[in-house]
Amino acid sequence: MTHSSDARPGLTLATVAVVQFMVSLDLSVVNVGLPQIAAGLGFSAVGLTWVIHAYALAFGGLLLLGGKAADRYGRGRVLLFGLGLFGLASLAGGLAQGPGQLVAARAAQGVGAAALAPxxxxxxxxxxxxxxxxxxxxGVWSAMNAAGGAFGVLVGGLLTEYASWRWVMFVNVPMAACALALARRGVAAGRPTARGGRPDVLGALLATAGxxxxxxxxxxxxxxxxxSPVTLTTLAVAVAILAAFLHVERTTAREPLIRLGLFxxxxxxxxxxxxxxxxxxxxSAFYFVSLYLQRVLGTGPALTGVMFLPFSLAVIAxxxxxxxLGYRLAPRTLVVIGGLLTGTGLAGFGLISPNGSFTTxxxxxxxxxxxxxxxxxxxVVSLATAGVAPRETGTASGLLxxxxxxxxxLGLAVLGTAAHQHTGRVTTPGTLNDGYALGLTLGAALLLVAVLIALTVLRPAASPPRTAQTEDRDLLPARD
Known part of the structure; x- marks a missing residue:
């Protein structure tokens, strides 16, 4: 890695672009390959959800710790660590011979992503x-973020159908290697920016475990x-661990992951x-629609990936x-409108039928x-950081x-379980369709609750006057 005086902005930008594309791609590339992963490694219907859970929980649970570690130990060092772990975990996932190995590799990917993204x-x-x-x-960062999410399902479908599901894991290896090579040449070693206490590792582990x-x-x-006693005991222990996390955040002598007063x-x-x-x-919608297209309508992985493109392009639009609209409407208004439209779309998904088609x-x-x-x-990013002290803006956006x-x-756990129980033990296209439709309808209900929260909890506020400084600031993404 170069010294700060030798840093090359162009190579730094290229490194970050590859990293963001890779992380964004990995959030969606696995979805289309799920049926083939289940068949290849012997996952149960419910066990298959852990391919998603393992990554999301590790990534989300350790993201704040990753940001604080980057500030304390040096962003360049933490970036290299995250890239190395992410690449090795992707390789291990592609070589997995059983469900446990793949789930462990996905969790390791999440840890790597939590380090390298912030x-x-x-x-x-x-x-x-x-x-x-x-x-x-x-602008380049935002484009790579959108491109990774938009093309993840397409790439996943093509790789699954014409190579193997293992390539939805292997595809990250060359990207991680490329980013590592760029980082060693063009990213400044830099100095730690935080001189406070050590990051709260115990808190991060408790939150993730809970x-x-x-x-x-x-x-x-x-x-x-x-x-049953098993379920009640498991949930009680989980709640106890999360309560311990809150206690640690209040009392730790180290730098807490998040100041609870933010809430x-x-x-x-x-x-x-x-x-x-x-x-x-x-x-949950991504999960159910992917399975509906393949297991109910009989669509191949490659074509399924293509069928997700309208959704991805609509997100960009x-x-x-x-x-x-942000020049005319307050953020809360946009959030409410967006939530209602999203809920309407999921309610439409809830009308899927065994004899349906992509177009209808x-x-x-x-x-x-x-x-x-x-x-x-x-x-929602704007709202999540409104009224927060400048020194805590990064923490607030990372929390988001x-x-x-x-x-x-959590949503996939609850909705996936409800869909599986509604499907029953006899799995036919009809029973699978009923389960997926229930899960998608419940997702629409979650969006309705989200809109109610936006209307009752978020304060109405006028859009602030636009200046050159605010326009420049608003182009920037939230810090992970």
């Missing part, structure tokens, strides 16, 4: 502090009833509650529209849900990213 974004912020270069750099056990308790209800801000609490529910609904059952809801989802992405990942795992 470090990469912090490096970009430090390398391009102001001016047109900063706007251009974050959420993992909570999800485990939910998904095990396919074997143990909700009222006294209605905007922070409301935006994170909204984001958690949206993450729960959208992750919604994001662009949010910028234009999937295309319309995809465009409506995708556009609504894109419409509320940027405004964590809430989406944790919401994704």
């Amino acid at each position: 470090a990469a974004l912090a490096l970009l912020t430090a390398t391009f502090p102001s001016g047109r270069a900063r706007v251009r750099a974050f 959420m993992t056990l909570l999800v485990f308790g939910f998904v095990r209800t396919d074997r143990y009833a909700w009222s 006294a801000h209605r905007s922070v609490a409301g935006a994170n509650a909204f984001n958690l529910l949206v993450g729960a609904a959208m992750a 919604g994001s662009v529209l949010a910028v234009k 059952d999937v295309l319309g809801p995809s465009i409506v849900a995708g556009g609504g989802f894109g419409l509320c992405l940027a405004p 990213n964590s809430s989406r990942q944790i919401g994704a795992s």
